[in-house]
Every structure is written in structure tokens, then in C-alpha cells.
Amino acid sequence: MIRYRAFRLFPLAAAVLLAGLAACQPVAFANEVTRLPAPSVDAAASATHNEVAVLAGGCFWGIEAVFEHVKGVRRVTAGYSGGAANTATYDDVGNGDTGHAESVKVEYDPTQVSYGKLLQVFFSVALNPTELNRQGPDSGTQYRSVVFYGNAEQKKIADDYIAQLTAAKAFNAPIVTQVLPLKAFYPAEAYHQNYYDLHPNNPYIVFNDAPKVAHLQKLFPEIYQAPQHLVQVQLH
Template identity: 65%
Template sequence: MQTRRFAALFALLSLTACAASASNAPFPNPAYDEPKTTAHATETAVLAGGCFWGMQSVFEHVRGVRQVWAGYSGGNASTAQYDTVSEGNTGHAESVKITFDPAVLSYGQLLKIYFAVAHDPTTLDRQGPDAGTQYRSEIFYASPEQKKIADAYIAQLDTAKAFDDRIVTLVQPLTGFYPAEDYHQDYARKHPNNPYIVINDAPKVAHLKQAFPGMYQEEQMVVDVRL
């Protein structure tokens, strides 16, 4: 079931997913964001941006993040299996569900990492060697406030020309998140020498540590797939 991914990898080594087409300007903070708060122990975000192995690995290294699950969003529960989603016609995107401490990390700051490090938001239905609607860039908002922050930040980044190309990230309501199979959870941690991880995903974590040292943490979480 992973043959397709590795065939694409070796055919398109020059198109790694580790770097978006960002400009050289400093990456801006969200002008509109929710304030940090101790009112809630955790908040949740669901994001899609290519292969969930790399997305999970990046966010497990973000300070304030408590847990990250790899999974599927955008389609129905009946089609939330890797082989089916990989056909590209289920409506699902490979996604991550992130629980984070809002006293440490705001939703807008989480989106900053999403856009600046975790994926390239300017490629339509593609991230590096992976192509198809299941690899699209999408924010699944869980509240009107999350939608407002996401829409405002995308507009801000486009106006600031933070990327050479226009952002194509979708912003849609969260209708469900379905955890991926156990072997997908913490895949980058378990298989650090896998060529796909080495080429596409490890550079993202290195970029996070170098560009945003104040937001970086050593990996602390072990995923429990029971939501």
C-alpha cells in the first residue's frame, strides 16, 4: 500500500515537500488571533497539508502541543481507511488532529507553523512527490473564531506576498476526524531512516528548530490512537 508513495518519491526527488515557495521576508505573525488563555485546558485544531507523517512530526515538536493524531477528514466514516483514501475520490484529506495548550500556544501561532514550516500552501492537490485531493491543503475549523482567524491570516499572507504564489488552502468546517491505522501513528519517529522521512519530513523539523527556536520542543508525546 506504500508502493505508490515510494514510486512517486523516487520519480520526483527534486520536488521535495520540505520547503514552500516562501519569500525571503520574515514570516509574519497573525495580525488577528485569539488571546492566550487559561480558561480551557486544551483546544483542538485539524489541519491537512500532504502526507500526515510529516505533519504529525512537525507539530509534535511545537511547544504547547500536547498530542497529535494522524487521520482523515473531509469524507465519511465508511471510507476512512488508508487504501480507500489513497484512491483520491473519498473527499478525505490526510490530516492531523492537534490538541494544544491555549495558555502557551494560540490558534494563530499554530497556523503560522502550518504555513511557514509544515507544508507548501501554494500547491493545489499536491505536496512534493504526493499528488491527489487527499494531499490538499485544508484547514478544518471547529468554531467560527477559528474560521475568522484562518481567513484573516490567509488574506494577510497573500497581501504581504509571503509566498511567491497564491495560497490555495481551503477553509472548511470540521465534520469529523477519523484516526488513521496504528502503523501510521508516529511513523516518522518509528522510521527515522526511511528515505521518504529523510527527504521530505526531517527537513521540516530541522527548519522549525532553526527558524522558530522559541516554538520548538523536543518530541515528548506518544500517540494514543483512542480518541
């Protein structure tokens, strides 16, 4: 397991490393990002209250940033899913053996954006679903990609969409994103919330996460919104 966590939190120490990585292949990566087809199976927009989607795909900073810029999203919280409450801390999860994945809880208005649309964005710009137990420079089971479903409808939409993308050969390798029941979501520490907006010049953010938001704006202009006026997460 490769651990880049120190580099993520201390940008000056990471500047030389990430500058070298950026010189290697950012253009090739950008060219591979395309808008995937919308799910053929989706939820009806009949709810009168906010719904919740919990997704994991690498460092939660970037996933949070993407969904904070989606119209209809009301709040995004960085956190942990897949493990026990007493191991839901950044240091514990960083060991890669707690069962947790860095995740985000997306609270959204289903009359403005559907669950299927969120999955379309997720698979199109937020991650590479063919990478097993890693995303970009981050490696370990805590960086695996997971759709944590909250009910049978979400499970069906996620399963059917992955099958749809597989049949369409949308990627050059098999999709390894898991579809698992959501047992619990534990918010991450306060300093991880809204990290993209608070630390835009962090080299990790500049190289790994800013392109995701740019891809969202380019590929999904009809749902891109900046700045978002979200309910802020208050943690201590």
C-alpha cells in the first residue's frame, strides 16, 4: 500500500513530487474523460424531500468537490463508510485495514437531479472505476470505489447502470466499483470538509481534483453550478 496522505496535508512538501507527476500525463488523462450515457433505469422525481447518495472513489476531497458543483445537490459531507464507528478516524482509516472507504454523503433534491444522474456524473468525471483499491496516486482499500446503496431502488439503478456501461464497453478494462449496502456513514474530521474550496492552491487539489471539476463543467454544463450555496457541515 502506498500512502500519500502526508503529501495531501502538507502541500509544500508535495510540490516537487506532484509537479513531476503533472509533467508526465495530465493531457492524456484529460483526453480519456468522456460523458457516459445516462442510465437506462433511473428513479422517478416524485419525492418531496431530500434524498441521500453515498459514494466512494478515492480521496473524498475530489468527490466532494464534484458534487458540490451539481445543481440540485443541497449538502455534501466527506466521511467514512464500510467499517465500524470506533475506527472512523482519518488516522485509523489510513492504515487500510478498518474496512472503511473514504466516502461522501450527497444530500440532493430528487426533483432537480436524479440518483441516476448522480451516478452518471460519478462514473464520468469523479473517478476511474476500473482501478482496484486505488485512485490516481492513492493506493489502499480505503480508496476503493463503492456505491453504497440505501434501498432496493438505489441498488437496482447502480447494478443496472454498471451492467449497461459494461455492455457498451465504456471502459477499456472491467469496472471494479462495488455496490454494497450502506450500514452507516461517519462524517470525517472538520478540516476535511470543503477542503477543495478552502485549499485551492494545494498541489494535490490542483493536479488531482481541479480537473474533475473542470470536466464536470465541460461535460455537464446543464447541471454545473458555481458557486454552489450549500448548507455547511458543522463539525467539531
